[in-house]
Amino acid sequence: MTVLRSFSLEGKVALVTGGAGLYGRQIAVALAQAGAATNMTTRNADQLEELEQSFAREGVAVSAHVLDQESEESILALKERIMARYGRIDVLVNNAVARTMTSWNDPLEAFDRSMRINATGMFAITRAFGDVMAEQGSGSIINIGSIQGMVGADGTLYKDMGFHGFVPDYFFHKGGMVNFTRFVASYYGPKNVRCNCLSPGGLASHRTPEKFIERYSERTLLGRMANDTDLMGSIVFLASDASAYVTGANLPVDGGYTAK
Numbered sequence: 001m002t003v004l005r006s007f008s009l010e011g012k013v014a015l016v017t018g019g020a021g022l023y024g025r026q027i028a029v030a031l032a033q034a035g036a037a038t039n040m041t042t043r044n045a046d047q048l049e050e051l052e053q054s055f056a057r058e059g060v061a062v063s064a065h066v067l068d069q070e071s072e073e074s075i076l077a078l079k080e081r082i083m084a085r086y087g088r089i090d091v092l093v094n095n096a097v098a099r100t101m102t103s104w105n106d107p108l109e110a111f112d113r114s115m116r117i118n119a120t121g122m123f124a125i126t127r128a129f130g131d132v133m134a135e136q137g138s139g140s141i142i143n144i145g146s147i148q149g150m151v152g153a154d155g156t157l158y159k160d161m162g163f164h165g166f167v168p169d170y171f172f173h174k175g176g177m178v179n180f181t182r183f184v185a186s187y188y189g190p191k192n193v194r195c196n197c198l199s200p201g202g203l204a205s206h207r208t209p210e211k212f213i214e215r216y217s218e219r220t221l222l223g224r225m226a227n228d229t230d231l232m233g234s235i236v237f238l239a240s241d242a243s244a245y246v247t248g249a250n251l252p253v254d255g256g257y258t259a260k
Contacts, residue, residue: 001241003242006240006241006242006244007034007236007237007240007241007242008034008035008240009031009034009035009036009090009091009236009239009240010034010035010036011035012035012036012037012090012091012239013036013037013039013082013086013088013089013090013091014031014036014037014038014039014089014090014091014092014093014239015038015039015040015041015082015089015091015092015093015129016028016031016038016039016040016041016093016095017040017041017067017069017092017093017094017095017096017125018040018041018042018095018096018097019040019041019042019051019062019064019095020040020042020047020051021095022203022205022228023095023144023200023203023231024040024095024096025228026228026229026230026231026232027093027095027144027231027232027235028040028055028060028062029055029058029060029062029232030231030232030233030235030236031091031093031235031236031239032055032060032061032062033060033232034236034239034240036090036091036239037063037086038060038061038062038063039062039063039064039065039082040062040063040064040065041064041065041066041067041078041096042064042065042066042067043066043067043068043069044066045066047064048064048065048066049064051064052064065078065081065082066078067096069096069098069117069118069121069122069124069125070098070113070116070117070121071121072124075121075124075125075128076128078125079128079129079132082129083132088132088136089129089132089133089136089139090133090136090138090139090140090239091139091140091141091142091239092125092126092129092130092133092139092140092141092142093142093144093235093239094122094125094126094141094142094143094144094177095144096117096121096122097117097118097144097170097173098113098114098117098118099114099167099169099170100113100114100117100169101114101167101168101169101170102167103164103166103167104166104168110169111168111169111172114169114170114172114173115169115172115173118169118173119173119176122143122177122180123180126141126184129141130184130187130188130193130195133188133191133193134188134191134193135191137191137192138192138193139188139192139193139194140193140194140195140196140238140239140240140243141184141188141193141194141195141196142195142196142197142198142235142238142239143177143180143181143184143195143196143197143198144197144198144200145174145177145178145181145197145198145199145200145250146170146174146199146200147199147200147201147202147252147254147257147258148165148170148171148174148175149171149173149174149175149176149177149178149199150175150178150199150250150252150258151257151258152171153165153166153171154219156215157212157215157216157219158212161209161211161212174199177197178197178199178250181195181196181197181248181249181250182248185247185248186248189247189248194243194244194246194247195247195248196238196243196246196247196248196249196250196251197249197250197251198231198234198235198238198250198251198253199250199251199252199253199254199258200226200230200231200253200254201220201225201226201252201253201254201255201257201258202216202225202226202254202257203225203226203227203228203230204224204225204226204227208225213225219257219260220254220255220256220257220260221255221256221257221259221260222255222256223255224255225255226253226254226255230253231253234251234253238251
């Protein structure tokens with residue numbers, strides 16, 4: 001096999017949780033473009049057809065499924081649908097995240113619900129599909145972390161912005177994800193199932209204030225925020241045989257934010 005061919009995902013089945021957001025969408029497109037039979041999830045059952053059509057307009061086929069990551073019943077039902085359709089799963093991207101808190105002083109129930117979805121739920125879906133991969137003797141699990149799981153919040157970025165980055169559950173979840181990745185890699189390693197974490201930096205959208213983009217960009221080595229394609233190459237690398245000897249790693253894709 002040539003090195004270029006090792007990046008191909010032809011013949012592989014991939015699942016991306018939370019594929020409708022800024023990160024999830026480009027992840028799903030990248031996997032589909034690389035040749036995988038690609039599936040994504042959303043909490044909104046009314047969006048399934050619309051989401052599939054939106055991916056089709058971008059020239060890729062992506063199947064949409066309903067998933068309530070707070071419910072193990074929903075997770076196991078999704079596993080059964082994927083297995084009934086394809087008979088295997090090769091790539092799981094844990095991208096879905098529920099933002100249930102807005103500040104340090106929110107009620108504890110908000111933090112508790114975040115943990116049920118973002119920690120317990122992620123563990124449940126990783127176990128459900130990871131066990132299938134272990135039986136197959138191959139697979140790649142990719143956890144989508146964040147630079148906010150690697151460093152603390154920088155309050156200077158948010159001065160006079162009207163919003164802030166001090167959201168405790170998100171930092172808690174993304175930080176824990178890095179070491180959970182190492183645990184999963186060690187647990188499934190003997191079965192030839194890999195697990196890695198990809199930690200993106202901030203992604204600019206049409207809603208991001210120009211002043212914030214300017215401040216953030218000054219913090220990075222490349223002088224800019226991420227765009228809607230910057231995760232695609234890294235995702236395909238970690239999903240494919242090109243990274244066959246990479247497991248338990250955390251890959252920052254942040255323009256050098258955490259290196260400065």
